[in-house]
Amino acid sequence: MKALVYHGPGQKAWQEVPDPKIIDATDAIVAVNTTTICGTDLHILKGDVPAVTDGRILGHEGVGTITEVGQAVRKLAVGDRVIISCITSCGSCSYCRQQLPAHCLDDEGASGIGWVLGHLIDGTQAEYVRAPFAENSLHKLPQGVSDEAAVMLSDILPTGFEIGVRNGRVKPGDVVAVVGAGPVGLAAMMTAGLYGASRIIAIDLDDNRIQHAKDFGATDGVNSGSAGWRDEVLAMTDGLGVDTAVEAVGVPLTFEMATELIRPGGTVANVGVHGRSAELKLQDLWIKDVAITTGLVSATTTPMLLKLVAQGRLTPEKFSSHRFTFGSIMDAYDTFGRAAETKALKVVITG
Secondary structure (H helix, E strand, C coil), X not given: CEEEEECCCCCXXXXXXXXXXXXXXXXXXXXXXXXXXXXXXXXXXXXXXXXXXXXXXXXXXXXXXXXXXXXXXXXXXXXXXXXXXXXXXXXXXXXXXXXXXXXXXXXXXXXXXXXXXXXXXXXXXXXXXXXXXXXXXXXXXXXXXXXXXXXHHCCXXXXXXXXXXXXXXXXXXXXXXXXXXXXXXXXXXXXXXXXXXXXXXXXXXXXXXXXXXXXXXXXXXXXXXXXXXXXHHHHCCCCCCEEEEEECCCCHHHHHHHHHHEEEEEXXXXXXXXXXXXCCCHHHHHHHCCEEXXXXXXXXXXHHHHHHHHCCCCCHHHHEEEEEEHHHHHHHHHHHHCHHHHCCCEEXXXX
């Protein structure tokens, strides 16, 4: 088969590799019909994730059709169309039983990390992928849910919801600010309404993304490049600050921006993947009773979100901005890597 293979920082190739095989009785082999690229893949290519070694097939998002199952797999069958979750869960370790499979202890020897696809084992940017613990890590798709909608349930939609909205303790009537209107920030905006947010403020440097955000649930937009961006946000909250500030970029400046917007008793929910330290001004935050949450998605809400997609309550296919085939996956990386120029949100790659 062919796959997108990492060969060290800045190096990747679409090349022939051996087909995956069943290793454990709980495995399944999935023919990948649709995949996409995540910002984490770009971090890997920059050399920011040293656990990813030369020869690793990248990718942790996908939709496909099961072609083979291990002897212990009973609830899935050859021919089933499934979402491949970004998190692989054994279902039986202490963390999985606590609904925290992001830290699965029995995951391909990862010892405390549920993200293994495209990280510690071969991933989904390939014609076929081996899915460990298939019954806990694949989600059977109902008829009527498109590949383009379903692939967004692999990672970005549960990430925005679990780490941004749920960890951010959003309640009915709350005002929510999302710093960063990229795909995960937009996912937080799309799902904040599920918990009754009365106002959702998109904050970004890119006016195009701010405009897009209003199609994903944002009620207001603020360009953070303006000198008075903070005052503009505070004016929407009678000067008190927002109830929840979601950081969805992963750089020190945007984290600090989120802490500057929060009201007393509010929550800063950090979703962005940070590559270096950010300053934490505890001398200003402690007296305001501010909570700060972080997290790696566990994707335990995927079944619930899938029901909402099937009923038309959520429309994640909106994230699809550019479409490619496997044969043009290198062009897909180029387009996604230059998102500010190309206006890319999520690139969809089909077999």
